[in-house]
Amino acid sequence: MKARIRITLKxxxxxxxxxxxxxxxxGLGFKGVEEVRQGKYIEVDLAATDEAAARAEVExxxxxxxxxxxxxDYAFELSAR
Amino acid sequence: MKARIRITLKxxxxxxxxxxxxxxxxGLGFKGVEEVRQGKYIEVDLAATDEAAARAEVExxxxxxxxxxxxxDYAFELSAR
Numbered sequence: 001m002k003a004r005i006r007i008t009l010k011x012x013x014x015x016x017x018x019x020x021x022x023x024x025x026x027g028l029g030f031k032g033v034e035e036v037r038q039g040k041y042i043e044v045d046l047a048a049t050d051e052a053a054a055r056a057e058v059e060x061x062x063x064x065x066x067x068x069x070x071x072x073d074y075a076f077e078l079s080a081r
Numbered sequence: 082m083k084a085r086i087r088i089t090l091k092x093x094x095x096x097x098x099x100x101x102x103x104x105x106x107x108g109l110g111f112k113g114v115e116e117v118r119q120g121k122y123i124e125v126d127l128a129a130t131d132e133a134a135a136r137a138e139v140e141x142x143x144x145x146x147x148x149x150x151x152x153x154d155y156a157f158e159l160s161a162r
Contacts, residue, residue, distance in 0.1 A: 006087075006122045021123065024146055030138065032128030041087045041122035042102065047113030057111065065105055 001046050003058045005066060005076040008039035013071045042066060045081060054078055082127050084139045086147060086157040089120035094152045123147060126162060135159055 009015050015037050022036040044061070048054040058076055067074040090096050096118050103117040125142070129135040139157055148155040 004087075006085075008122065008124070018123075021147070025125075025142060028145055030142060033125060034128055035124075035126040037124045039122040039124070041089065041120040042099075043089065043116075043118045043120070044106075044114060045116040047115055061106060061111060064109055066102070 001048060001051065001054045001078050002081045003044045003046060003054065003076050003078050005042040005044065005058065005062065005074060006039060007042070007062075007067045007072050007074045008037060010071055010073055039072075040066075051078055082129060082132065082135045082159050083162045084125045084127060084135065084157050084159050086123045086125065086139065086143065086155060087120060088123070088143075088148045088153050088155045089118060091152055091154055120153075121147075132159055 017038040018036040021038060022033055025033050025036070044058065046054050046057065048057060055078060058078070062074045062076070063069065090099075098119040099117040102119060103114055106114050106117070125139065127135050127138065129138060136159060139159070143155045143157070144150065
């Protein structure tokens with residue numbers, strides 16, 4: 001299965017990269033950009049074919065390595081490859 | 082509207098960050114991780130409420146600033162906030 005993981009900063013955590021992107025967009029003439037937040041996107045190809053097992057495994061990966069759960073949230077979807 | 086943009090390296094472009102994550106996962110005892118690719122995830126809050134206009138604007142942002150289209154692909158979804 002393939003897991004598509006999005007890792008984002010929690011609300012309230014400062015995001016200078018997002019701010020820099022917002023300023024650059026505004027400098028390029030894009031109007032009406034109210035907020036930009038940057039996060040990480042990770043695709044993991046798993047040998048597991050059972051969805052429940054894959055979900056538990058990806059959850060554990062996020063907790064142990066991929067996300068810093070003090071300041072980051074994560075969410076993921078699973079799909080067949 | 083809110084745009085959720087995923088920017089990923091094109092197939093065939095080396096991804097050392099993804100490889101490092103894969104090695105770390107394997108070091109932590111996760112079996113059956115066949116490939117890991119790291120990308121960027123950007124959330125943009127737009128004042129626009131018209132979906133077609135918002136889609137055109139985000140497409141332009143990706144082309145002009147957010148993605149390096151020589152080596153990166155992008156995809157996005159729009160939703161009400």
